[in-house]
Amino acid sequence: MKTRLYTPGPTMVPEQVSLEMAAPIIHHRTPEFSKVLQSCHEGLQYLFQTKNPVLMLTCSGTGAMEGAVVSVLSRSTLTLVVRGGKFGERWGEICAAYGVPFVPLDVPWGESVTAEQLEEALVANPGVRAVCLTQSETSTGALNDIKALAAVVKKRNALCLVDSITGCGVHELRVDEWGIDVAVTGSQKGLMLPPGLAFAALSDEAWEAVKRTDLPSYYLSFAKHRKSWEKTTTPWTPAITLLTGLARALEMIRSEGLEKLWERHQTMAEAMRQAVRTLGLPLFPRVPANVQTVIALPDGLDYSRLSKQLFNVYGMKTAGGQDQLTGKILRVAHLGYLDDGDIVAGVSFLERALADVGWKVNSGEAVAAAQRVLSRTPAAQ
């Protein structure tokens, strides 16, 4: 059976990228590989919209979050951590592991934090010198408005750390223009690669903080990675094949263009959301990210039965809820290497699987609803 990943990571890998990575491996201390690194450097600066170096780490996105904490914060940096899901909580867990004092700003799962809430929290905690945010909270599907939030953080002269792991390559992200101090992402999301690489873009102010940190680090040290970056090399043996794939994936992104890429994800997400509404199903997040459509499962619609039907019969792999959301939501992701056709296919399978498990469906209505949204804009090239 043909299977398709509608999951928020890993996402589908373009065939040409997979084959690039299957080519005979090259050594990493060669002019040939330096060219790959150079190409990745430029592509990542474009992706993050920054003039500063974007570090490439061999680890998962969590490793880059940890690298950010231990490289940019210090034992005395009072940090505000916005927690609206599993990944917001992760910032707090990493701070706790290293003894970085933090104040949580908790919003209910599914909600986004507003600029007003953040400002209030910063006024109430005037000692805060850093704020940890999540652009797309993958566990709930909620989008946080990083542009507005970063402006609040910068006004109070604190460092703004952003987990853009599922946001980057899907939603607008302008590191330099928006005043973001650290933005991190992983390879297996909008970058369309297998997992194993993570990336971090830092502002000049963040680089100054790197010089002052008193937290211990070695493998994930941003200082060590920066030093190697300057010489177009890496501090440790990197995931060579994933980096050759990255160079290729970044070429695809540059060729599409960031504005078009963001627009494509916007259109695909709107189409899927419209289809879900047509099916009579509620969306879980109040302000949904374009990364995935998160359905709040009504009584009588069993997650396990539905997701198994989708995968076993239609080859459509979706994700469920984690922690407190286990069994309560279905996550249909649409980021990375997908086009309009994949959206129509996904809606079609969703319609049929819902009917299979006894949900009342007027066959074709959701597909038609998605189709009307998709037809508003020309198909992506």
Add this chain to the structure above:
Amino acid sequence: MKTRLYTPGPTMVPEQVSLEMAAPIIHHRTPEFSKVLQSCHEGLQYLFQTKNPVLMLTCSGTGAMEGAVVSVLSRSTLTLVVRGGKFGERWGEICAAYGVPFVPLDVPWGESVTAEQLEEALVANPGVRAVCLTQSETSTGALNDIKALAAVVKKRNALCLVDSITGCGVHELRVDEWGIDVAVTGSQKGLMLPPGLAFAALSDEAWEAVKRTDLPSYYLSFAKHRKSWEKTTTPWTPAITLLTGLARALEMIRSEGLEKLWERHQTMAEAMRQAVRTLGLPLFPRVPANVQTVIALPDGLDYSRLSKQLFNVYGMKTAGGQDQLTGKILRVAHLGYLDDGDIVAGVSFLERALADVGWKVNSGEAVAAAQRVLSRTPAAQ
């Protein structure tokens, strides 16, 4: 041009493993992927000769070394670090980064540490509770006799940490039988995979130490990895494609059998060493590991010219010296996915490149010398 890697990492990846990794990516929270993990668990226990879990981390070998230090040692663990090259020094750098107090036992680069030297150092430093060793010191080509050294460490009731990054899958390694407390390796060496994964096997005593550590960690935490291992999952999104490749590579190793694998590397190394001696070139390490043949370049034999001739004309990629050995040695590695034919080819290219750069060579003598060694045992199946 056909190129061949005679480098101590990355090493050549078998075509069937590359193609396995190029297959459509699967999600990591599925029964399908659990089977991959289960197969890796079993294969790694065989490779390390241990009944305990072998952790799989998404990072380079250095990340696993750091994971070992921060998970198994503590701020008060006085540690003896044997330093006979760049990688022995790395143990010390990691200890220093986390404030683990350590006593260095320095041996000249190219030398191996003896059981007597180690015993003496432990007698002189009775407070030592852990010892960091390097099986195959990749920067010099020296082999350390881990079986004998671990026995000395265990007699003094200290923890024995072994960097087996280039040793594992080449030299005999028996974690349980030899009383090793932590052994680590990376994917891009004897395991024939691209870089991006690292592994760690721990003794029961080491697992007890994990419970007591007061050092901070998160992404590389062995405690977190162990907890997930028990559930046949991973704490973070792992390098999925590399793990599917690992399952395949471990199958190849199990099918060859460890004893035959060690013997193959022994034969290949002896053949290359004999060829090098025939060429009138001295070996650098006193006790050479079977990982690579490290040539001490005599006056008049320029590293840069020779290595470029080897690569540009014959497609033979070798490695040079690092740090104090820059320009002084040529490293011809022969580990992983190589057979007798690759050794003969390598010797042939080495002969010809040497002649090209003006070294006096009796054409065919070195190839014949290698051939005589290889012919003593049947070709590997």
